[in-house]
Amino acid sequence: MADLAVEATATAADPANWTCPAPLRDQPVVVMGHGGGGALSAELIEQVFAPAYGNALLAGMTDSAVLHLGGARLAFSTDSYVVRPLFFPGGCLGDLAVNGTVNDLAMSGARPAYLSAAFVLEEGVELTVVERIARAMGAAAETAGVTIATGDTKVVESGHGDGVYVTTAGVGLVPDGVDIRPQRARPGDAVIVSGPIGLHGVAIMSVREGLEFGIEIASDTAPLAGLVVDMLAVTRDIHVLRDPTRGGLGASLNEIARASGTGVRLRERAVPVPDEVANACGFLGLDPLYVANEGRLVAFVPREEAEAVLAAMRAHPQGAGATLIGECVEEHPGMVVVATGLGGTRVVDLPLGEQLPRIC
């Protein structure tokens, strides 16, 4: 997988956009792209972590692991959050840390139940900042219906952190009969996205770079577990769910195509890109398909269930903008292509790293 990933990314349209210049094997040191959720992150997992841990669970490339424990089928997931700045339109580090892990659990079809929260604080950060983040976490947990059950706090000297880093982990229960993972994508599946894309990435970019787009663009950070419950009420046979965070929809679809050995074909005009995202991306030279989301999911569902699933999604606040954007095909296995409005197609490659470091 790793070599394939490297070869594929070597042809990426505009490598100058990416935050790291070369793949792992030529890089004896960590570069920003190793944290970007793209090809370099995948190489790190495949070449360093999976061999070191000696187990197959990590190789599944799922948002959460599904485990058997005490007769229960559990989803288990973790993420560290290092977003800059800590506060941004639509949310803060605290919302992301709760919603992100809630969503990773939900992407296995699980009902998220309990979270842990570990803080690495930098000496000198104002306690009111810590308090605002913790309160945002409490509020987000309440909204998502989960309990923050355990935690930890470490402090590092000034100059060895960036105010606050938070790592959440979470556990949830996977309902009987549910088997949602990237390997289950099948030709014929409908590909659905739950709403407009690119809002989180553009929101972070606008505050970090001090850009003005004439209108405040807010992050889409939100919990998706309730939406998934409503989707599963239509059919338990949802094949794949993924929240396209780092690397955006483009990275998520590539991971699904590779894991399942199928192709993905999108209709460019169907992909819901808000005008303000399109404008910001045009200005910044970015592709909205690679911009991070924190409150969206992409679903692969059997074609015959697509209309009913779409209807259920649109009836939920987090799925009001749900749209059919393409399909899973037998052609070009492992690849994602977009049918452009002009009748042509272009390949959407796995990015090397995230366009914008520290997006979450």
Place this chain on the structure above:
Amino acid sequence: MADLAVEATATAADPANWTCPAPLRDQPVVVMGHGGGGALSAELIEQVFAPAYGNALLAGMTDSAVLHLGGARLAFSTDSYVVRPLFFPGGCLGDLAVNGTVNDLAMSGARPAYLSAAFVLEEGVELTVVERIARAMGAAAETAGVTIATGDTKVVESGHGDGVYVTTAGVGLVPDGVDIRPQRARPGDAVIVSGPIGLHGVAIMSVREGLEFGIEIASDTAPLAGLVVDMLAVTRDIHVLRDPTRGGLGASLNEIARASGTGVRLRERAVPVPDEVANACGFLGLDPLYVANEGRLVAFVPREEAEAVLAAMRAHPQGAGATLIGECVEEHPGMVVVATGLGGTRVVDLPLGEQLPRIC
């Protein structure tokens, strides 16, 4: 609780030894001691996190939360590891990150099963360093009989980290009939420590400060879950288990005394302090009771079970040095006292913070 903690610490014997000078309410910013596992950490939990999260689980002050999920009783725990240096005699950040969470789960009587591992890497750190740490984690997981099932990697810019921070979380199964928590300490309980204390803290200190004690002192980092299994085979009625990490045995015993409203009386000469730890502490002006351990536990067990539990512990490699060090008493509730060799007693107070920042 917070005010009590503040008042108690105001009388600590030698406050100049502590890494932070004043309690939370006078400190609008984060100080190193907030991560020290002592009174300042407790204040942060009580004044910031518990109110923000709005739940009672955190207030239990246990090493791991015990939860009900899908008919199973689970222990769930997390810790971030920011130790300096990354490698030290006897182990590295990777061993600590696995053993620490394994031990926190075991302190609820749980059989640890699955861990998560989230890395925050600093741009520019050598990949071989990451690989060594990951391999140590894999080896420690194998030794402890747990699987690292899920993970995450983020990268922060050079100057915003310290090479590698790792956050582990873990889940394990609590056997039926087991109810181990600090609140269950009872007057009459025997207080047992599983082996010599102070080795981890002195090992870190020796490499960090470049001190030579004539003999290399190695960290005691080790998984304790197997030892706990053997103890529970003697009796399920173990009242309290705690691994005395940050803040050492002194902090752990104070937390137990306060949570249970009992007193703890130690016999000073019974506390197993290795000569090299005693010498190093003497040289550095530290009290071995407050020095961190990473492979020891303290147990409160009914007096009538003490001999059998001790025998089982001594038959296990991690409990070979198990020793009865004192008892739980009705007198001086919430306080820990040491009967000195001279017939007097002294109070062992809850430390404000850890004597040595970033010990784990």
